[in-house]
Amino acid sequence: MPTIQERKADHIRINLEKDVKASANPWDGIRLQHNALPEVDRGKVDLTATLLGRTLKAPIIISGMTGGAPEAQKINENLARAAEELGLGMGVGSQRAALVQKDLVPTYSVVRNHQIPLRIANLGIPQLVKWGPEETLKNARACVEMVDAHALAIHLNYLQESVQPEGDTNARGSFKAIESLAKVFRVPILVKETGAGVSSEVARALSRTGVKAIDVGGWGGTSFSAVEVYRAAAANDALHARMGQTFWDWGIPTPESVKQVVGAVNCKVQVIATGGIRNGLDAARALALGADAVAVAGAVLPKAAQSAAATVEELRFMIEELRTAFFLTGAQNLDQFHQTAQVLST
Numbered sequence: 055m056p057t058i059q060e061r062k063a064d065h066i067r068i069n070l071e072k073d074v075k076a077s078a079n080p081w082d083g084i085r086l087q088h089n090a091l092p093e094v095d096r097g098k099v100d101l102t103a104t105l106l107g108r109t110l111k112a113p114i115i116i117s118g119m120t121g122g123a124p125e126a127q128k129i130n131e132n133l134a135r136a137a138e139e140l141g142l143g144m145g146v147g148s149q150r151a152a153l154v155q156k157d158l159v160p161t162y163s164v165v166r167n168h169q170i171p172l173r174i175a176n177l178g179i180p181q182l183v184k185w186g187p188e189e190t191l192k193n194a195r196a197c198v199e200m201v202d203a204h205a206l207a208i209h210l211n212y213l214q215e216s217v218q219p220e221g222d223t224n225a226r227g228s229f230k231a232i233e234s235l236a237k238v239f240r241v242p243i244l245v246k247e248t249g250a251g252v253s254s255e256v257a258r259a260l261s262r263t264g265v266k267a268i269d270v271g272g273w274g275g276t277s278f279s280a281v282e283v284y285r286a287a288a289a290n291d292a293l294h295a296r297m298g299q300t301f302w303d304w305g306i307p308t309p310e311s312v313k314q315v316v317g318a319v320n321c322k323v324q325v326i327a328t329g330g331i332r333n334g335l336d337a338a339r340a341l342a343l344g345a346d347a348v349a350v351a352g353a354v355l356p357k358a359a360q361s362a363a364a365t366v367e368e369l370r371f372m373i374e375e376l377r378t379a380f381f382l383t384g385a386q387n388l389d390q391f392h393q394t395a396q397v398l399s400t
């Protein structure tokens with residue numbers, strides 16, 4: 055069985071070398087109403103957003119991706135530099151690797167060296183279920199401290215767990231595990247899917263646990279089933295190669311998931327849209343559906359593997375595209391955009 059460190063390195067390598075995207079991107083189907091007389095000065099559009107009590111210069115987060123392998127440290131550093139320079143939020147990948155192997159701590163803690171307005175720690179739901187409440191609390195504190203986090207993300211990844219040979223597929227007790235932690239934890243908790251989406255039923259239940267935000271992490275971007283196809287093929291594991299292929303496109307499309315979650319939580323928790331966001335127009339589409347912010351992973355990873363400057367450039371392009379979408383819908387700021395942006399039924 056490969057070590058966690060090897061698995062983390064595989065994830066980065068496969069994401070960089072192979073096409074692991076969903077077979078379509080659902081944001082393409084969302085068209086916004088154009089305002090031919092916007093009555094707004096584009097240069098004065100204010101993209102500031104408040105998320106989990108922190109102020110971001112634009113409603114964009116770099117989604118938690120990595121840590122736990124030597125090559126991850128440079129990627130996290132480049133992402134952190136970009137988040138600092140542009141005033142965006144940033145998550146790290148699952149920190150379990152560093153809890154079991156202390157020499158991997160710097161691959162995550164490198165983000166502490168940067169003034170990032172919203173730093174997000176990360177743990178997976180399968181671990182919480184296994185650990186039980188006391189150990190979960192201890193480890194959650196350690197993860198937050200490791201990256202000096204303002205929030206903790208609990209990722210939901212049962213699709214990925216089902217299609218990988220080393221997967222944890224006993225999900226009984228998951229909800230209780232989140233609830234027990236959310237009740238006592240002093241740092242805000244965000245629950246995030248990782249590519250298969252959150253339904254209205256799950257969102258409604260989560261909104262009663264004390265979590266402060268839900269990241270819908272829907273279908274349409276990076277497919278972890280696809281990643282597992284390549285890992286399984288390399289390990290001559292026919293069952294999991296087949297399983298990954300079959301479930302490559304499993305999940306709730308991100309726009310549909312945003313609509314379901316926004317409708318279900320009734321402003322009690324904040325909503326983040328992740329999954330297939332490629333540019334600032336996709337971000338605007340997600341915000342128009344009611345999301346408070348968006349997060350990007352696959353679109354910035356290749357840039358972060360190159361350099362901090364390439365990452366900054368990519369995110370700056372996204373910010374400028376988002377500003378243009380605000381301008382062309384006649385919105386001066388995020389509040390106005392939420393009120394005025396209309397999605398056309400095509």
Ligand SMILES: Cc1cc2nc3c(=O)[nH]c(=O)nc-3n(C[C@H](O)[C@H](O)[C@H](O)COP(=O)(O)O)c2cc1C
Nearest residue numbers: 117118119147148209248275276329330350351352
């Ligand atoms: C290389 C890679 C590693 C990832 N690792 C994690 C992880 O450890 N924890 C997590 O919560 N999400 C992880 N994700 C999922 C992303 O946060 C995000 O939910 C997903 O990639 C969908 O966004 P995208 O379509 O913009 O890529 C990872 C994504 C990538 C590309």
